[in-house]
Amino acid sequence: MKGIVVKEGNNRNEMELTDMPKPEIGAGDVLVKVDHAAVNRTDILNREGKSGYAVNPILGVEAAGTIADANGHQSFAEGDRVMGLVNGGGYAEYVAMPADRAMKIPSSLSFAEAAAIPEVFLTAYQTLYWIGKLQQHETVLIHAGASGVGTAAIQLAKQLSEAKVIVTAGSERKLTFCRELGADVPINYKEQAFDEEVLKATDNEGVDLILDFIGADYWDKNMKSIKKGGRWVLIGVLGGAELENVNLMSLMSNYIQLTGTLLTPRTDAYKAELSSEFARTVIPYMDKGSVRPIIDTIFPGRKANQAHQHMENNQNIGKILLSMNE
Amino acid sequence: MKGIVVKEGNNRNEMELTDMPKPEIGAGDVLVKVDHAAVNRTDILNREGKSGYAVNPILGVEAAGTIADANGHQSFAEGDRVMGLVNGGGYAEYVAMPADRAMKIPSSLSFAEAAAIPEVFLTAYQTLYWIGKLQQHETVLIHAGASGVGTAAIQLAKQLSEAKVIVTAGSERKLTFCRELGADVPINYKEQAFDEEVLKATDNEGVDLILDFIGADYWDKNMKSIKKGGRWVLIGVLGGAELENVNLMSLMSNYIQLTGTLLTPRTDAYKAELSSEFARTVIPYMDKGSVRPIIDTIFPGRKANQAHQHMENNQNIGKILLSMNE
Numbered sequence: 001m002k003g004i005v006v007k008e009g010n011n012r013n014e015m016e017l018t019d020m021p022k023p024e025i026g027a028g029d030v031l032v033k034v035d036h037a038a039v040n041r042t043d044i045l046n047r048e049g050k051s052g053y054a055v056n057p058i059l060g061v062e063a064a065g066t067i068a069d070a071n072g073h074q075s076f077a078e079g080d081r082v083m084g085l086v087n088g089g090g091y092a093e094y095v096a097m098p099a100d101r102a103m104k105i106p107s108s109l110s111f112a113e114a115a116a117i118p119e120v121f122l123t124a125y126q127t128l129y130w131i132g133k134l135q136q137h138e139t140v141l142i143h144a145g146a147s148g149v150g151t152a153a154i155q156l157a158k159q160l161s162e163a164k165v166i167v168t169a170g171s172e173r174k175l176t177f178c179r180e181l182g183a184d185v186p187i188n189y190k191e192q193a194f195d196e197e198v199l200k201a202t203d204n205e206g207v208d209l210i211l212d213f214i215g216a217d218y219w220d221k222n223m224k225s226i227k228k229g230g231r232w233v234l235i236g237v238l239g240g241a242e243l244e245n246v247n248l249m250s251l252m253s254n255y256i257q258l259t260g261t262l263l264t265p266r267t268d269a270y271k272a273e274l275s276s277e278f279a280r281t282v283i284p285y286m287d288k289g290s291v292r293p294i295i296d297t298i299f300p301g302r303k304a305n306q307a308h309q310h311m312e313n314n315q316n317i318g319k320i321l322l323s324m325n326e
Numbered sequence: 327m328k329g330i331v332v333k334e335g336n337n338r339n340e341m342e343l344t345d346m347p348k349p350e351i352g353a354g355d356v357l358v359k360v361d362h363a364a365v366n367r368t369d370i371l372n373r374e375g376k377s378g379y380a381v382n383p384i385l386g387v388e389a390a391g392t393i394a395d396a397n398g399h400q401s402f403a404e405g406d407r408v409m410g411l412v413n414g415g416g417y418a419e420y421v422a423m424p425a426d427r428a429m430k431i432p433s434s435l436s437f438a439e440a441a442a443i444p445e446v447f448l449t450a451y452q453t454l455y456w457i458g459k460l461q462q463h464e465t466v467l468i469h470a471g472a473s474g475v476g477t478a479a480i481q482l483a484k485q486l487s488e489a490k491v492i493v494t495a496g497s498e499r500k501l502t503f504c505r506e507l508g509a510d511v512p513i514n515y516k517e518q519a520f521d522e523e524v525l526k527a528t529d530n531e532g533v534d535l536i537l538d539f540i541g542a543d544y545w546d547k548n549m550k551s552i553k554k555g556g557r558w559v560l561i562g563v564l565g566g567a568e569l570e571n572v573n574l575m576s577l578m579s580n581y582i583q584l585t586g587t588l589l590t591p592r593t594d595a596y597k598a599e600l601s602s603e604f605a606r607t608v609i610p611y612m613d614k615g616s617v618r619p620i621i622d623t624i625f626p627g628r629k630a631n632q633a634h635q636h637m638e639n640n641q642n643i644g645k646i647l648l649s650m651n652e
Contacts, residue, residue, distance in 0.1 A: 131583075215574045237574050246569040248541045251586030252560055257457075258584045260577030 003058040003092035004304045004322075006047050015047060015091075017302045020058060022094050028268075029096040030076055031069035036115035036298070037090040038062050039307050039320040040148075041236075042264045046088075047308065059304075060090025060322075061264055063097070064105060064114035073099040081105040083114040085122065085263075085271050091304060091322055100272035103279045106287040116293035116319035117286075118275070120148035123263045124156050125278050127211055127233045131259050138208040139164040141198055141225055142183075143218065144238070146174035146317045151181055151294040153211055156282065158182035159291050166201055168194050170314075177317050181294075195221040206230060216240035229255040235262070294318025300326055329384040329418035330630045330648075332373050341373060341417075343628045346384060348420050354594075355422040356402055357395035362441035362624070363416040364388050365633050365646040366474075367562075368590045372414075373634065385630075386416025386648075387590055389423070390431060390440035399425040407431040409440040411448065411589075411597050417630060417648055426598035429605045432613040442619035442645035443612075444601070446474035449589045450482050451604050453537055453559045457585050464534040465490040467524060467551055468509075469544065470564070472500035472643045477507055477620040479537055482608065484508035485617050492527055494520050496640075503643050507620075521547040532556060542566035555581040561588070620644025626652055 003020035025031050037060045046059055064083035070076040082102040089095045105114040127149075128134045140157050144150045145167030157163040159182075166185040167178045175186035185201045187194045198207060206227035212218060217239030226232055251258065263271075285291040296316035299307040301324045311320050329346035351357050363386045372385055390409035396402040408428040415421045431440040453475075454460045466483050470476045471493030483489040485508070492511040493504045501512035511527045513520045524533060532553035538544060543565030552558055577584065589597075611617040622642035625633040627650045637646050 234574060234578055237578070241573050241575045243572040243574060244570065246572050247567050248560060248563050248569060248586065249567045251584070252563070252588050253591070254586065255588070256586050258577070260574065260580065260582050262578050262581070265579070 001093035004301060005057045015059065015304045020092065023089055023096040025069065025071055025096045028098050030067055030071050030073055030099045030102055032063060032065045032082060032095050032097045033068040034063045034092055034095050034324045035065040035111035037322045037324055038115045038119060039311055039322065040119050044308055044311065056088025058089040058092050061085060061088065062115065062118040063090040063095050064111045068094060076102065083118055084275060085118050091301065093324060098268055098272065101275035103275055106283060108287055112295060112298055112321055113293045115321050116295050120152045120319065121282065122274055122278055123149045123235065124152035125282060126263060126274055127235055127261060128153055128156055131261055132209045132231050132233045134161050134163060134209055136161050137163065139202055140209040141166045141207040142211045143168045144213045145169045145178040145183060148319045151318050154178055154181045154183050155291045159285055166198055166207060174317055195224040198225040211235065214239035216243045219243055223250055226256060232256055232258045234258060234260045296320050298323050327419035330627060331383045341385065341630045346418065349415055349422040351395065351397055351422040354424050356393050356397050356399055356425045356428055358389060358391045358408060358421050358423045359394040360389045360391040360416065360418055360421055360650045361437035362390050363648045363650055364441045364445060365637055365648065366445050370634055370637065382414025384415040384418050387411060387414065388441065388444040389416040389421050390437045394420060402428065409444055410601060411444050417627065419650060424594055424598065427601035429601055432609060434613055438621060438624055438647055439619045441647050442621050446478045446645065447608065448600055448604055449475045449561065450478035451608060452589060452600055453561055453587060454479055454482055457587055458535045458557050458559045460487050460489060460535055462487050463489065465528055466535040467492045467533040468537045469494045470539045471495045471504040471509060474645045477644050480504055480507045480509050481617045485611055492524055492533060500643055521550040524551040537561065540565035542569050545569055549576055552580065552582060558582055558584045560584060560586045622646050624649050
């Protein structure tokens, strides 16, 4: 079968579609014929050899397709349409997917739409609910609102929790899109001091919850934007990981809960439980269309380099996909 | 009546016992004739004019004594023995205590013992359970194990949760005492690298929970001592508040939950709920003697300066009290 791997050599910066053995499946897996895979920042880190936890030479941490071998798992039959997180290997014709995190695709969604769901929606769900404990009608600040996780989080916070959603993004085009998804307060971080706008929008109280993909660059402004006793979930360091001169008293006197998290390196059991709760809780909203996967661009698998480049250019709204069915 | 206030003048470094008006009580308060008050680090900050939230010229945030005026509150009668947090004014003959945080003193405890309970045991309970979510048989690292909060936290973690308790302190005398209270692994931080000892004691896994009174000086070692997904509660910065360099990736890749907290500036409602849950949950253990208040020294009220000095010398094991009934 064909799979996308990083080219040999020191300069790990290009991938190629090449012949690879069909994946072996373990007792816990089903074999999925991939229709679409999706691109994630963790794939870029793996391509560059920087993540440290890639175990599969084929890139890709999520896919959607059909069951080619149910491998004795009674909940699935050959031909069932499924989507889910995989332990690498998503950019391929076939992938081994742990059965306990394969989610059936509602009939209203295409394979491409389904491939746009697992990583970003599970991350948004995990950070908003498992870690961030978002409550009904609370206020949440979502940075990178037009990103994959951002567009998922806006919808979940509005539809599941009727939250007040404040987003930041770097262009009017992105902010307009966020507003269409339900965001209440769009802030252009290039033109406005987001902490001042957040305080204006919250009667100077600040937000209950921050989803922070940025890290160092936004630290001080996030500290000013959060309510006393607020929760702050750190899920990315696009704006740097190195912080200088932190005053711990500001965490104490504001009773801040700061939690760091990542999804990809979590255990199989964690991903299975998250997928199963998500399928029960959120997929019904997707089936009726009130929450929807957001696709930016679909590239053919052989243009994976271009797809990565597109993500690195940071112009996408929602997910970048690879079509593996050609 | 007599009350202890800071002397006038620029150099706020001395207190005196002086004539003050008897406190006015609001609708929510009872009036307590104070038998013993206790000294806290927040009193030292107030004495130095550094806390920013003192509202009462008389120092002291907790007291034990008898109800002098129940002020219509049906749960109390004149002469009832009570202990609790107050909004300043504890170092006095009489103090106004919000009725909904006054806790009845079990008959097995003296006033002095009772005065040693509220602040440190409520803080230990709040940080271990409300914030730290300590579960049965988990492992907890308690810094400053011989301090007021430390001695309370060791006992609660052992008696309520059968936790494995690792403590740090700076002398063998303190560590022996911690062991007598139930601590499993005593570490002399002056002689041993505590992170290495913690890893030895936990099969290299680290602890589930850290109670951190130290802040900056222990940051790196705490990061090495905590389990993946562990909780870290920051309740003091005795080792400095200013961190020069923080790498946010270590919070993310270890899924750390870091929560800052303080008790004294919390709302009345928060303190009432905490006191009420504590009275239901912990006081039965005190009544039967398996959890006990730890008293270091009792000073007469007129020697409050000496009592503060004793706390600043950092040689105490457990609480420093002021006797106000002389």
